[in-house]
Amino acid sequence: MIKCAILCLGCISIGAAQTKPGGTGQGVTKADLLNLKNAVNTLVTSQTTLKEYITDELASIRDEVSNLRDDVSNLRDGESNVRDNVLEIKENMIDLKKQRDDTADSGVSSKDECLNEFMLTGEHHRFLDSSLTASSELFSVRSARLGASHGWVPKERDLHQWIQFDLGEVWQINGVVTQGFANGDWWVKSYTISHSLQGTNSSFTEIVKADGHVTFRGNKDRHTPVMNTFQSVKARYIRIGPKSWHGAPALRFDVIACHQ
Numbered sequence: 223m224i225k226c227a228i229l230c231l232g233c234i235s236i237g238a239a240q241t242k243p244g245g246t247g248q249g250v251t252k253a254d255l256l257n258l259k260n261a262v263n264t265l266v267t268s269q270t271t272l273k274e275y276i277t278d279e280l281a282s283i284r285d286e287v288s289n290l291r292d293d294v295s296n297l298r299d300g301e302s303n304v305r306d307n308v309l310e311i312k313e314n315m316i317d318l319k320k321q322r323d324d325t326a327d328s329g330v331s332s333k334d335e336c337l338n339e340f341m342l343t344g345e346h347h348r349f350l351d352s353s354l355t356a357s358s359e360l361f362s363v364r365s366a367r368l369g370a371s372h373g374w375v376p377k378e379r380d381l382h383q384w385i386q387f388d389l390g391e392v393w394q395i396n397g398v399v400t401q402g403f404a405n406g407d408w409w410v411k412s413y414t415i416s417h418s419l420q421g422t423n424s425s426f427t428e429i430v431k432a433d434g435h436v437t438f439r440g441n442k443d444r445h446t447p448v449m450n451t452f453q454s455v456k457a458r459y460i461r462i463g464p465k466s467w468h469g470a471p472a473l474r475f476d477v478i479a480c481h482q
Protein backbone atom coordinates (compact mmCIF):
# COMPACT_ATOMS: atom_id res chain seq x y z
CA MET A 223 0.00 0.00 0.00
CA ILE A 224 2.82 2.39 0.92
CA LYS A 225 4.84 1.33 -2.16
CA CYS A 226 1.85 2.03 -4.39
CA ALA A 227 1.38 5.52 -2.93
CA ILE A 228 5.00 6.43 -3.66
CA LEU A 229 4.73 5.09 -7.22
CA CYS A 230 1.64 7.22 -7.89
CA LEU A 231 3.26 10.35 -6.50
CA GLY A 232 6.11 9.75 -8.97
CA CYS A 233 3.62 9.60 -11.82
CA ILE A 234 2.00 12.89 -10.86
CA SER A 235 5.24 14.81 -10.66
CA ILE A 236 6.74 13.48 -13.88
CA GLY A 237 3.47 13.92 -15.75
CA ALA A 238 3.07 17.48 -14.54
CA ALA A 239 6.58 18.49 -15.60
CA GLN A 240 6.51 16.86 -19.02
CA THR A 241 3.05 17.14 -20.52
CA LYS A 242 2.45 20.86 -20.24
CA PRO A 243 3.49 22.33 -23.59
CA GLY A 244 4.95 25.47 -22.07
CA GLY A 245 8.13 25.80 -24.21
CA THR A 246 9.73 24.78 -27.45
CA GLY A 247 12.45 22.69 -25.90
CA GLN A 248 15.07 25.42 -26.00
CA GLY A 249 14.29 27.00 -22.64
CA VAL A 250 12.15 26.71 -19.59
CA THR A 251 9.13 28.98 -19.51
CA LYS A 252 7.47 30.50 -16.47
CA ALA A 253 4.54 28.16 -16.98
CA ASP A 254 6.89 25.18 -16.85
CA LEU A 255 8.39 26.47 -13.62
CA LEU A 256 4.94 27.08 -12.16
CA ASN A 257 3.86 23.57 -13.11
CA LEU A 258 7.00 22.14 -11.66
CA LYS A 259 6.53 24.13 -8.49
CA ASN A 260 2.92 22.93 -8.20
CA ALA A 261 4.04 19.38 -8.80
CA VAL A 262 6.71 19.68 -6.13
CA ASN A 263 4.19 21.18 -3.72
CA THR A 264 1.80 18.34 -4.39
CA LEU A 265 4.60 15.90 -3.82
CA VAL A 266 5.65 17.56 -0.57
CA THR A 267 2.05 17.67 0.69
CA SER A 268 1.56 14.04 -0.26
CA GLN A 269 4.78 13.06 1.44
CA THR A 270 3.72 14.88 4.61
CA THR A 271 0.39 13.07 4.50
CA LEU A 272 2.20 9.82 3.92
CA LYS A 273 4.56 10.52 6.78
CA GLU A 274 1.64 11.29 9.10
CA TYR A 275 -0.12 8.16 7.94
CA ILE A 276 2.94 6.02 8.60
CA THR A 277 3.46 7.67 12.00
CA ASP A 278 -0.16 6.94 12.93
CA GLU A 279 0.13 3.36 11.72
CA LEU A 280 3.33 2.86 13.70
CA ALA A 281 1.72 4.31 16.82
CA SER A 282 -1.26 2.01 16.52
CA ILE A 283 0.99 -0.99 15.89
CA ARG A 284 2.97 -0.03 18.98
CA ASP A 285 -0.31 0.18 20.97
CA GLU A 286 -1.33 -3.25 19.67
CA VAL A 287 1.99 -4.74 20.70
CA SER A 288 1.71 -3.21 24.16
CA ASN A 289 -1.87 -4.50 24.50
CA LEU A 290 -0.72 -7.96 23.47
CA ARG A 291 2.08 -7.78 26.01
CA ASP A 292 -0.48 -6.84 28.72
CA ASP A 293 -2.71 -9.74 27.62
CA VAL A 294 0.15 -12.19 27.85
CA SER A 295 1.11 -10.93 31.29
CA ASN A 296 -2.53 -11.13 32.46
CA LEU A 297 -2.75 -14.69 31.15
CA ARG A 298 0.46 -15.56 32.98
CA ASP A 299 -0.98 -14.10 36.22
CA GLY A 300 -4.23 -16.02 35.72
CA GLU A 301 -2.34 -19.23 35.06
CA SER A 302 -0.29 -18.83 38.20
CA ASN A 303 -3.44 -18.08 40.26
CA VAL A 304 -5.06 -21.24 38.93
CA ARG A 305 -1.89 -23.19 39.72
CA ASP A 306 -1.87 -21.80 43.29
CA ASN A 307 -5.54 -22.72 43.68
CA VAL A 308 -4.98 -26.26 42.47
CA LEU A 309 -2.00 -26.69 44.80
CA GLU A 310 -4.07 -25.42 47.73
CA ILE A 311 -6.90 -27.79 46.89
CA LYS A 312 -4.50 -30.71 46.58
CA GLU A 313 -3.09 -29.91 50.00
CA ASN A 314 -6.59 -29.66 51.43
CA MET A 315 -7.51 -32.99 49.86
CA ILE A 316 -4.46 -34.64 51.41
CA ASP A 317 -5.40 -33.19 54.82
CA LEU A 318 -8.98 -34.34 54.40
CA LYS A 319 -7.95 -37.84 53.35
CA LYS A 320 -5.76 -38.05 56.42
CA GLN A 321 -8.59 -36.79 58.63
CA ARG A 322 -10.95 -39.24 56.98
CA ASP A 323 -8.61 -42.18 57.55
CA ASP A 324 -8.10 -41.10 61.16
CA THR A 325 -11.83 -40.91 61.80
CA ALA A 326 -12.38 -44.56 62.53
CA ASP A 327 -14.51 -43.97 65.63
CA SER A 328 -17.25 -41.75 64.23
CA GLY A 329 -19.15 -44.26 62.14
CA VAL A 330 -16.72 -44.48 59.27
CA SER A 331 -16.32 -48.17 58.63
CA SER A 332 -12.99 -49.86 58.55
CA LYS A 333 -10.97 -49.40 55.39
CA ASP A 334 -10.71 -53.15 54.94
CA GLU A 335 -14.34 -53.74 54.10
CA CYS A 336 -15.30 -50.45 52.51
CA LEU A 337 -12.97 -47.92 50.98
CA ASN A 338 -14.17 -44.37 51.48
CA GLU A 339 -14.05 -42.13 48.46
CA PHE A 340 -14.68 -38.52 47.59
CA MET A 341 -17.59 -38.93 45.23
CA LEU A 342 -17.51 -35.65 43.28
CA THR A 343 -13.85 -34.69 43.35
CA GLY A 344 -12.16 -38.02 43.95
CA GLU A 345 -10.12 -39.85 41.37
CA HIS A 346 -12.33 -42.93 40.87
CA HIS A 347 -15.78 -41.60 40.10
CA ARG A 348 -16.82 -39.17 37.44
CA PHE A 349 -20.34 -38.05 38.20
CA LEU A 350 -21.88 -35.78 35.58
CA ASP A 351 -23.14 -32.31 36.51
CA SER A 352 -26.63 -33.71 35.89
CA SER A 353 -26.31 -35.70 39.13
CA LEU A 354 -26.61 -32.35 40.95
CA THR A 355 -29.90 -30.47 41.36
CA ALA A 356 -31.12 -27.75 43.70
CA SER A 357 -34.21 -26.06 45.07
CA SER A 358 -33.21 -22.91 43.13
CA GLU A 359 -30.09 -21.52 41.46
CA LEU A 360 -28.61 -18.03 41.48
CA PHE A 361 -25.26 -19.70 40.72
CA SER A 362 -25.51 -23.07 39.04
CA VAL A 363 -25.01 -26.45 40.72
CA ARG A 364 -22.47 -27.04 37.97
CA SER A 365 -19.96 -25.06 40.05
CA ALA A 366 -20.72 -26.88 43.30
CA ARG A 367 -17.71 -29.22 43.43
CA LEU A 368 -14.84 -28.62 45.85
CA GLY A 369 -12.24 -26.39 44.26
CA ALA A 370 -14.52 -25.22 41.44
CA SER A 371 -14.77 -21.56 40.52
CA HIS A 372 -17.83 -19.88 42.06
CA GLY A 373 -20.07 -22.35 43.92
CA TRP A 374 -23.78 -23.10 44.15
CA VAL A 375 -25.96 -20.26 45.47
CA PRO A 376 -29.77 -20.61 45.68
CA LYS A 377 -31.94 -17.86 44.25
CA GLU A 378 -34.01 -17.66 47.42
CA ARG A 379 -32.37 -16.98 50.76
CA ASP A 380 -34.60 -18.89 53.14
CA LEU A 381 -34.23 -22.03 55.23
CA HIS A 382 -35.92 -24.27 52.65
CA GLN A 383 -33.13 -24.34 50.07
CA TRP A 384 -31.09 -27.43 49.29
CA ILE A 385 -28.62 -28.93 46.87
CA GLN A 386 -29.04 -32.59 45.98
CA PHE A 387 -26.60 -35.20 44.74
CA ASP A 388 -27.83 -38.37 43.06
CA LEU A 389 -25.18 -41.09 43.50
CA GLY A 390 -26.89 -43.25 40.87
CA GLU A 391 -27.21 -46.25 43.17
CA VAL A 392 -27.21 -46.95 46.88
CA TRP A 393 -23.94 -46.15 48.61
CA GLN A 394 -22.89 -46.13 52.21
CA ILE A 395 -22.55 -42.42 52.97
CA ASN A 396 -20.23 -41.44 55.80
CA GLY A 397 -19.61 -37.73 55.54
CA VAL A 398 -19.78 -34.41 53.79
CA VAL A 399 -17.13 -31.80 53.01
CA THR A 400 -18.11 -28.18 52.38
CA GLN A 401 -16.34 -25.09 51.14
CA GLY A 402 -17.51 -21.49 50.58
CA PHE A 403 -17.84 -19.39 47.42
CA ALA A 404 -14.62 -19.12 45.40
CA ASN A 405 -15.07 -15.50 44.33
CA GLY A 406 -16.32 -13.71 47.42
CA ASP A 407 -16.82 -13.91 51.18
CA TRP A 408 -19.89 -16.12 51.17
CA TRP A 409 -20.12 -19.39 53.04
CA VAL A 410 -22.53 -21.66 54.88
CA LYS A 411 -22.04 -21.61 58.64
CA SER A 412 -24.40 -24.48 59.43
CA TYR A 413 -26.49 -26.96 57.49
CA THR A 414 -28.55 -30.11 57.68
CA ILE A 415 -27.91 -33.28 55.71
CA SER A 416 -30.73 -35.53 54.61
CA HIS A 417 -30.79 -38.74 52.62
CA SER A 418 -33.23 -40.73 50.55
CA LEU A 419 -33.55 -43.90 48.47
CA GLN A 420 -36.22 -42.44 46.15
CA GLY A 421 -35.23 -38.80 45.73
CA THR A 422 -38.74 -37.32 46.06
CA ASN A 423 -39.16 -34.27 48.29
CA SER A 424 -41.11 -36.11 50.95
CA SER A 425 -38.78 -39.12 51.13
CA PHE A 426 -35.79 -37.39 52.72
CA THR A 427 -34.74 -38.13 56.29
CA GLU A 428 -32.46 -35.79 58.21
CA ILE A 429 -29.26 -37.21 59.58
CA VAL A 430 -29.11 -36.91 63.37
CA LYS A 431 -25.71 -36.40 64.97
CA ALA A 432 -24.46 -38.38 67.94
CA ASP A 433 -25.39 -35.41 70.19
CA GLY A 434 -28.99 -35.55 68.96
CA HIS A 435 -28.83 -32.38 66.85
CA VAL A 436 -29.44 -32.23 63.12
CA THR A 437 -27.40 -29.11 62.38
CA PHE A 438 -23.81 -29.60 61.28
CA ARG A 439 -21.16 -26.93 61.71
CA GLY A 440 -20.03 -25.58 58.34
CA ASN A 441 -17.38 -23.16 57.13
CA LYS A 442 -15.57 -20.24 58.71
CA ASP A 443 -14.10 -18.79 55.54
CA ARG A 444 -14.62 -19.23 51.83
CA HIS A 445 -11.53 -21.37 51.09
CA THR A 446 -11.01 -23.97 53.79
CA PRO A 447 -12.93 -27.21 53.27
CA VAL A 448 -14.60 -28.51 56.45
CA MET A 449 -15.52 -32.16 56.88
CA ASN A 450 -18.33 -33.66 58.94
CA THR A 451 -18.64 -37.40 59.37
CA PHE A 452 -21.61 -39.28 60.82
CA GLN A 453 -22.99 -42.76 61.46
CA SER A 454 -23.14 -44.09 57.92
CA VAL A 455 -26.44 -44.22 56.06
CA LYS A 456 -27.38 -46.24 52.99
CA ALA A 457 -28.83 -43.91 50.41
CA ARG A 458 -28.80 -42.97 46.75
CA TYR A 459 -29.71 -39.30 47.21
CA ILE A 460 -28.23 -36.81 49.61
CA ARG A 461 -29.29 -33.21 50.26
CA ILE A 462 -27.52 -30.40 52.03
CA GLY A 463 -29.73 -27.61 53.39
CA PRO A 464 -28.01 -24.36 54.46
CA LYS A 465 -29.41 -23.11 57.80
CA SER A 466 -27.13 -20.12 58.50
CA TRP A 467 -24.57 -18.33 56.37
CA HIS A 468 -22.11 -15.51 56.00
CA GLY A 469 -23.08 -13.15 53.19
CA ALA A 470 -25.02 -15.70 51.18
CA PRO A 471 -25.76 -19.44 51.35
CA ALA A 472 -22.95 -20.35 48.93
CA LEU A 473 -21.62 -23.86 48.83
CA ARG A 474 -19.12 -26.16 47.19
CA PHE A 475 -19.16 -29.69 48.52
CA ASP A 476 -18.33 -33.34 48.27
CA VAL A 477 -19.75 -36.50 49.75
CA ILE A 478 -17.67 -39.24 51.35
CA ALA A 479 -19.07 -42.68 50.66
CA CYS A 480 -18.13 -46.26 50.06
CA HIS A 481 -19.57 -48.94 47.87
CA GLN A 482 -19.90 -52.39 49.39
Ligand SMILES: *[C@@H]1O[C@H](CO)[C@@H](O)[C@H](O)[C@H]1NC(C)=O
Binds near residue numbers: 357382423
Ligand atom coordinates in the same frame (compact mmCIF):
# COMPACT_ATOMS: atom_id res chain seq x y z
C1 LIG B 1 -39.56 -30.18 45.64
O1 LIG B 1 -39.21 -28.99 46.31
C2 LIG B 1 -38.85 -27.90 45.48
C3 LIG B 1 -38.48 -26.71 46.32
O2 LIG B 1 -38.13 -27.02 47.60
C4 LIG B 1 -39.95 -27.57 44.52
O3 LIG B 1 -39.53 -26.56 43.64
C5 LIG B 1 -40.35 -28.80 43.73
O4 LIG B 1 -41.46 -28.51 42.95
C6 LIG B 1 -40.68 -29.96 44.68
N1 LIG B 1 -40.95 -31.14 43.90
C7 LIG B 1 -42.07 -31.80 44.03
C8 LIG B 1 -42.21 -33.01 43.14
O5 LIG B 1 -42.93 -31.52 44.84
